[in-house]
Amino acid sequence: MSRSQRPIVAFLYDFDKTLCTTDMEDYAFIPSLGMTPAEFWPEANGFGRENRMDGILAYMYTMIRESEKRGLPFTRADLVEKGREIVLFPGVQDWFGRINAFGETQGVQVEHYVISSGLREIIEGSAISGAFKEIYASEFYYDAAGRPVWPKLTVNFTAKTQFVYRINKGVLDVSNDRDLNASMPDDSKRVPFTNMIYIGDGLSDVPCMKMMRAYGGQAIAVYQESNRSGVEDLLAKGRVDFIFPADYSEGTELDRTAKNILRRMAISDALAEENQEQLRAIGRDELPNQARLF
Template sequence: MEKQMPIVAFLYDFDKTLCTTDMQDYAFIPSLGMTPAEFWALANGFGRQHRIDGILAYMYTMIRESERKNLPFTRQDLVEKGRGIVLFPGVQNWFRRINEFGAAQGVQVEHYIISSGLREIIEGSPISGEFKEIYASEFYYDENGRPVWPKLAVNFTAKTQFVYRINKGVLDVSDDKTLNDSMPDDSKRVPFTNMVYMGDGLSDVPCMKMMRAYGGRAIAVYQDSNRMGVEDLLAKGRVDFIFKADYSEGTALDLTVKNIIRKMAISDQLWEENTQQLRSIGGDVLPNQVGLF
């Protein structure tokens, strides 16, 4: 039987990580006749007034304002609004290039989204097909395609749940039992040491700290508007690297990510060699951990 290649998983925030601003700002908010500043002030103010989770507050505000202005609000309408998303330079062909580089190093690269934005809008973007799974906030819709309840709300700390799902290979969000079952480290589908989390700011800190604690890598990207905040994350040891949000071939981001993949691939190869030797003498096999090799 052919041996399965080791998996390297890239976990991305979406807004201001792969695209230039909040995904609702491109088409949805203008359709309400509002500016982004007006909408977010309204949603955040509503959340504070009623002590509602910020993600649930913005989702409710989207429904309320659409109804108030008699505007269509269906799943398909939101997907269509994702067509206008503006991606950072190099993002559109990033996934193909990184996949090909990983394969050349002997690893299988997978990409995941973990976002507080809306899955429906992400699905309308030109890169939606690049991801093994999209974990993002989402509505449940009735038979007419109208939202009636939040299906999933992904706030900043809830993001870490999905890191564990990817680690264990339990991708179905309704399957909590398998997620919470005990599982030996050497049987987990994607070791934490083979994960890279990419985000843009404080909302990503829980996942970034998790990566650093468990041997993965954390990268923050920036635009001029948030460069100081990202530099602060680096200074405080919350991320491993920071880069300008340019995913083009040959950029510092591109080259460093390839070096990370190369190192993870070598670590996996050395672990496999060590495992074979231990098994040949009847020794105990240790989990694959960066730092052992």
Template sequence: MDKQRPIVAFLYDFDKTLCTTDMEDYAFIPRLGMTPREFWSKANGFGHANRMDGILAYMYTMIRESEQRDLPFTRESLREMGRDIVLFPGVREWFGRINAFGDSQGVQVEHYIISSGLREIIEGSAISGEFKEIYASEFYYDGAGKPVWPKLTVNFTAKTQFVYRINKGVLDVSDDKTLNDSMPDDSKRVPFTNMVYMGDGLSDVPCMKMMRAYGGQAIAVYQESNRVGVEDLLAKGRVDFIFPADYSEGTALDQTVKNIIRKMAIADRLWNENVQQLRTIGGDVLPDQVGLF
């Protein structure tokens, strides 16, 4: 890891974190002639009746309902639906501004998605190019672009594996061997202490708890509709900060994130100074000194 240019990684949920509702609600469900309540009730009911993982249940329901109505359901049709996503205020400008601030503090900022939604829809959104990697549920497609099998599913607890992938720099989901290989803490690409997870509710709690346990930061954003639930997360010590879902420059969210980047940049410089002093006197850098600050 380049100690002259430490990495600060922002990990985001997508639905109701960067956009205003579930991504399927914008274009996919209206094309079925259903309301979101009707679709999700059917998908969840199917899952419960068949003792099926909820993510697999909604992916299957998407295919089934589209086929019953003879509607196109391909990789490209899903990407087109991403154009209808409505982002929270300031989201489009957020990434460039935070990247530039990181540069001013001597750190490299990276952005990742960890979502139970569909990768294909996210890829069609206006911000898809901002992310180093998008981890989201995804179909495997045949030569005609039609889904034939789930390629990846990201349920709430499975989200945590992708935090470890980012930590070690093993981003290829097919590479489990390297992910599980032993690796010294000081050789990991992004220390947990340099991570910020941003979500909106209970589905993000496993990742938020990881952040708090390993020295990263957890932030929950809210709309009025979920404000009480997010306040409960703060009261129970499951997140570090909560803010309205407004990413505009000068908001409390913007200012706090910049303070977090400052803190992480300073901690990294102090760590390097400590290591240099130890090496100067011939001392060893002990495992428990990694991430000391």
């Protein structure tokens, strides 16, 4: 990488209970059915178990079935509008701008991505949808009238790791499997794993968190009091690097640590580039992958 190209650092986020306070369907969609979350989720999960169905497909089907049963069919536009009711954790709304600006001071380009089992349509209606380079989330395919007719994409817990590889290689189009599966030298990958930070809230994020720890990235878990013990267990078992209360405000522990990680990644990239320049100056090959710092 030449000095004219800034290294990229990618923040990868779960969404429900990571950036917002509960499951995104709970804010407006489920109440629009005249149901409570305590009624809807057991119905969806029970349907999935009875039919040996993937849990994400089960809840998407239940959304359609319960809407039609009540004569309340929804459209894509309806779901986007319902996303406006999402309640974000403290500091989330201005987090992205602050982190981007701090990255600039460190000479790195910061990008943000969502990898969620929730619905892309609802996320698009949220106040922060414009902050993300890409939103990977479950999604319906809609007919010409905007009505859901089939699942377009489902993102279950283990499938989340596919999107980490897409970000790593810069193959962001979910329909492009050819380039995703093609062999690519590590030094050609757009965002090295060592420049990734994954932020989640629980067991559904463990596959991605394990990838971060295995390949040199960072894994952070945030918590509310209701799931604090589970997140502490993730730390005790070595599944995450850090845990923090779900407060993204400036000056919090999460804010300070994220900036420290950015500093370290920027220094690592700068030192690696300096070493490569010296090797090139003496006519040697570029720095071997195993010699990369951090």
